[in-house]
Amino acid sequence: MSSGFDHRDTGTPEAAWLARPALVGAPTLRLPGPGAQLIVLAAHPDDETLGAGGLIAAATAAGVRVDVVVATDGAASHPDSPTRSAAQLASQRRREATAAIACLSGEASVTFLGLPDGELSRHQPELARVLEELLLPGCLVVTPWRGDRHPDHEACAFATRAVLRRRPGCTHWQYPIWAWHWADPATGLPWPALFRLDLTDGPRSAKQRALACYVSQYRPLSGQPGDEAVLPEHVLAHFDRPFESFVVEPSHAAGNGSYFDELYTEAEDPWGLADRFYERRKRELVLACLPRPRFRRAFEPGCATGLLTERLAARCDELLACDIATRAVSVARQRLADTPHVTITRGAIPEQWPAGRFDLIVLSEVGYYCDDVDALAERVRSSLADDGILVACHWRHPALDHPRTAAEIHTALGRPHSRLVSHVEEDFLLDVWSTTGTSVAREEGILL
Numbered sequence: 001m002s003s004g005f006d007h008r009d010t011g012t013p014e015a016a017w018l019a020r021p022a023l024v025g026a027p028t029l030r031l032p033g034p035g036a037q038l039i040v041l042a043a044h045p046d047d048e049t050l051g052a053g054g055l056i057a058a059a060t061a062a063g064v065r066v067d068v069v070v071a072t073d074g075a076a077s078h079p080d081s082p083t084r085s086a087a088q089l090a091s092q093r094r095r096e097a098t099a100a101i102a103c104l105s106g107e108a109s110v111t112f113l114g115l116p117d118g119e120l121s122r123h124q125p126e127l128a129r130v131l132e133e134l135l136l137p138g139c140l141v142v143t144p145w146r147g148d149r150h151p152d153h154e155a156c157a158f159a160t161r162a163v164l165r166r167r168p169g170c171t172h173w174q175y176p177i178w179a180w181h182w183a184d185p186a187t188g189l190p191w192p193a194l195f196r197l198d199l200t201d202g203p204r205s206a207k208q209r210a211l212a213c214y215v216s217q218y219r220p221l222s223g224q225p226g227d228e229a230v231l232p233e234h235v236l237a238h239f240d241r242p243f244e245s246f247v248v249e250p251s252h253a254a255g256n257g258s259y260f261d262e263l264y265t266e267a268e269d270p271w272g273l274a275d276r277f278y279e280r281r282k283r284e285l286v287l288a289c290l291p292r293p294r295f296r297r298a299f300e301p302g303c304a305t306g307l308l309t310e311r312l313a314a315r316c317d318e319l320l321a322c323d324i325a326t327r328a329v330s331v332a333r334q335r336l337a338d339t340p341h342v343t344i345t346r347g348a349i350p351e352q353w354p355a356g357r358f359d360l361i362v363l364s365e366v367g368y369y370c371d372d373v374d375a376l377a378e379r380v381r382s383s384l385a386d387d388g389i390l391v392a393c394h395w396r397h398p399a400l401d402h403p404r405t406a407a408e409i410h411t412a413l414g415r416p417h418s419r420l421v422s423h424v425e426e427d428f429l430l431d432v433w434s435t436t437g438t439s440v441a442r443e444e445g446i447l448l
Contacts, residue, residue, distance in 0.1 A: 008228065011181040012188075014237040020185045026196040029173070029246060031055075034063030037139040039131065041160060043120060043152035044074040045097035046214045046231070051175030052142050053104050053207035054199040054244045060105035061202065067134050068101055069111045070094075071127060071156060076117035077217065080226035090114075092216050100210035120155035127159035138169050138397075145174040145247050147190070149182060165263065165270050169397035173246035180238035189247075196243040204242060211239065260325035268331075271365075273307050282428060283308050286364060286393055289421045289432050290315065291440045295360040295389070301349045302366025306332030312362065313342045320354050322347040350379040359385040363392045367409035377412040390417060390433045397427065 017023055032038060038059045042048035048056065048068050060066055073090035081089070094112055101110050113130065115123045131141065143160045144153030157174055164170045176189065183189055199207070211218070218236060221227035263270040273279045286308065295316045303309045303321035305328055313319050319342045323329050329346045336342045345354075350370065361380055370376045380390060392413050394406035406429040418437030423430040441447045 008232075009181075011234060012183060012185060013234065014180075016185050017180060017238065018241075022191040022194065023185075023196075023245065024243075026191075026194050026245065029195045029197045029248070031059055031062050031197075032064050032140050035065070037065045037067065037136045039067045039069065039134055039139055039141045041127070041131070041141065041143045041156050042068065042070045042097075043144055043150070043156050044072050044077070044117065045070055045093040046074070046100070046211075046217055047144055047153075047175075047177060048097075049100050049104065049207060049210040049214070050231075050239050051144060051177050052244060052246075053100075053210050053239075054203040055142065055197055056101070056104040056108060057203035057206035058197070058199065060107055065136075066105050066108035067111070068108050069113065069130055069134070070097055071113050071120055071123075072115050072117040072152065073112065074117055077230050078221060078227060081221055082224050082226055083222045084227075089216065090117075093214075096214045096216060100213040103210040103213065104206050118152060120152040124155055124159040124162070127156060128163045131160060131163045132167075135163070135167055135170060137167075139167075140171050140173065142173045142175060142246070145176040145179060147247075148176055148178050150178055153177065162267060165267070166272055168395055171248075173248055175244065175246055181235055193247050194245055195248050196245050198243045199241075208240070211236070260323075261327060264325050264327035269305065271304070273304060278427070279307075282393065282430075283311060285423065285430060286362070286391060287311055287315075289391065289423065289430060290360070291389060291420055291432065291434065291443065297356070297358050297385075298360035298362065299354060299358045299383070300362045300364070301347075301353075302364065302369075303332055303344065304328050306335040306344065308362070308364055309342065309344070310335055310339075312360075313339045316360065317341060319343070320345070320358075322349070322352070322354075324348045350376045353379045353383065356383070357385040357388075358383055359387055360389050361391070363390075363394075363409075363413070365394060367392060367413065368394055368404040368406065370404070370409075373404055373409055373412045376409075377415070380413060381416075384417075384435055386435060388435045389420075391431070392433075393428060393430045395428050396425075 040048050040052050040056060056066055074093040075086040075090040077089060078084060101108055115126060141160050143156045146154050146157035160172055164172055179188060218229050218231040220229050297318045298312060298316040300309055300312060300321040303323050309321045309332060322345045326346060329344055332344045336344060367376060384390060392410050394409055396406045410429055410431050414433055417433035417435055419431060420434050421432035
């Protein structure tokens with residue numbers, strides 16, 4: 001059932017958790033507003049109630065659309081039961097889940113996928129497909145925590161992350177379940193990323209009524225070995241709090257290479273840069289906005305796999321590009337292997353900014369990953385040539401791993417340069433600045 005722990009052990013007492021100021025005093029989360037969408041993905045029947053039952057009840061009361069997806073029927077909860085077959089357990093647990101979710105929300109939709117219990121790592125494409133079909137813009141998706149030490153919980157979290165990477169603007173909260181049992185309160189949870197959702201009496205009571213529906217889990221199936229309760233009292237004690245806890249990746253998580261290396265481990269092209277018309281069109285717009293046909297020396301930080309780099313190379317005598325992800329640098333180097341005037345390195349900005357001056361700097365979808373935007377802006381200012389051009393293009397919608405917004409980044413970068421181009425869409429912001437302020441028409445002598 002699990003990896004690295006046994007639910008029959010005594011585990012970490014609830015009193016040890018409540019003694020942690022980082023838990024009880026964690027920053028609070030806000031519910032989505034009326035009309036928003038909440039998707040709760042559960043690996044097994046009862047995960048949705050244990051980890052997010054209060055959230056489901058509170059969101060429903062707040063006018064949020066709630067969709068619950070239960071990936072397996074939990075048929076492997078008692079693998080050694082002498083009294084119940086896997087099919088019997090699956091049927092009972094599905095009935096219990098239906099009743100429990102009805103206690104939490106009379107309006108939530110419920111989808112049972114019936115995937116194999118304990119084997120979700122092999123079925124992530126199915127999980128992703130269902131999420132893609134349900135997702136609305138701006139959705140909040142809630143899953144088990146990827147660090148919960150249960151392979152099915154991990155699979156749900158990773159499948160969701162892969163989907164949301166292709167659906168900017170959605171957010172992801174992760175709820176620990178078994179971590180409350182096995183973890184050391186001092187070190188077992190990512191405390192900077194842990195937030196709490198306070199529960200009023202109504203949602204809290206609804207959660208307890210829902211938990212009472214899971215008789216197969218908190219009562220022994222019989223008195224025989226193998227039929228012991230999966231959720232004994234000392235485990236259930238962790239879910240009687242007046243709040244629920246969620247791991248929300250901190251905004252600065254993207255500021256280190258391991259974050260992006262992990263993204264490229266999970267997907268060859270995490271943002272769909274090669275296949276999406278949205279990305280292809282945006283590249284064409286960036287290129288069309290360049291106010292000169294050719295540049296002497298250019299710098300493109302955050303080059304990813306080199307798709308924009310390849311196009312910029314055709315208009316530059318010398319081009320430096322970098323990315324913080326090892327895999328991205330490798331792919332970009334392969335793509336530009338036949339262009340000796342292009343150099344691609346691994347590095348972070350603004351810390352590892354290259355020496356020298358540039359008459360073109362292109363910051364595409366990279367600025368909001370910098371915690372210190374003023375330091376980034378200063379690097380740009382100090383390295384732009386006297387006739388330099390600065391291009392910035394950034395996603396405008398909220399994203400959990402963006403410490404800054406596009407508007408904040410562009411405001412900082414634009415000082416003290418002259419804006420030549422300002423292109424604003426619902427989805428992204430594209431600006432071009434010049435150190436001279438000379439327009440294309442004046443540059444070509446059309447205007448004097």
